[in-house]
Amino acid sequence: MSERNSSLLEPTSPEEPSLKLHLLSTVDIFRDLDRTEIDELQGMLDMFPCKKGQILYRPEERAELLFMLKKGKVEVYSLTAEGKRLTIETIGPGTFFGEMPLTAQSMHQSFAEAVERSLVCVLSRRDLEQVLLSKPRVALRLVESLSRRLEQTRAKLEDATLRNATARVCRALLRLHEGTLESVGVTHQELADGTGLYRETVTNVLNRLQAQELIELGKKRITIINRAGLEEAAQT
8 A cells, every 4th residue: 555545444356447547536626637647646546435434534643644535425534522522624525635744634633434435546745745836726726725625614613602503504405405405315313423512412403403394304305395494594
């Protein structure tokens, strides 16, 4: 295994270059590159399949790595002194994350865990520096992506310090749906981890929101049925 890989991962077989190529084309920061430029990046990356519950990164890891998620879902979280899990960020397909000051990404004292079957690629700091120097468009998209995520982090911090439990859950649901009325797959525990609330508190809030006909609860899925009402509740 190359030195750029996390010791917790094992690469896929080398017979899947087309899959790796498709992964790179779906990552936001590479979206301006053409097929030839994307193909050039393949040799810099290793690709890994991850089982649900597999840890990609632990606090004791020291390598500077940038992970890019092709499919699945990854949670970056920390543990409080009492052992409570606090979700820092939930990563979806096409998104990057990792431990690399160059990209303002840090998982210091944090874990990264695949909460679904996932597929990731990993890029070292040295290789990323080469890409940024040779392809300014990637650097521009990187800055844009980091700016969006900084704003999301600011909003979550505001929620945790200024909002009550109902508002925090409502705002979390609105962020997860990202402007669509389609249902999203999320558990009560995942919402609790992401809002800093107890699972029982989240369940009570969700039940009240359903009784008010603002959302509809399904098996590990939540659908917004009254967005305007939910947005109003998110301001309390």
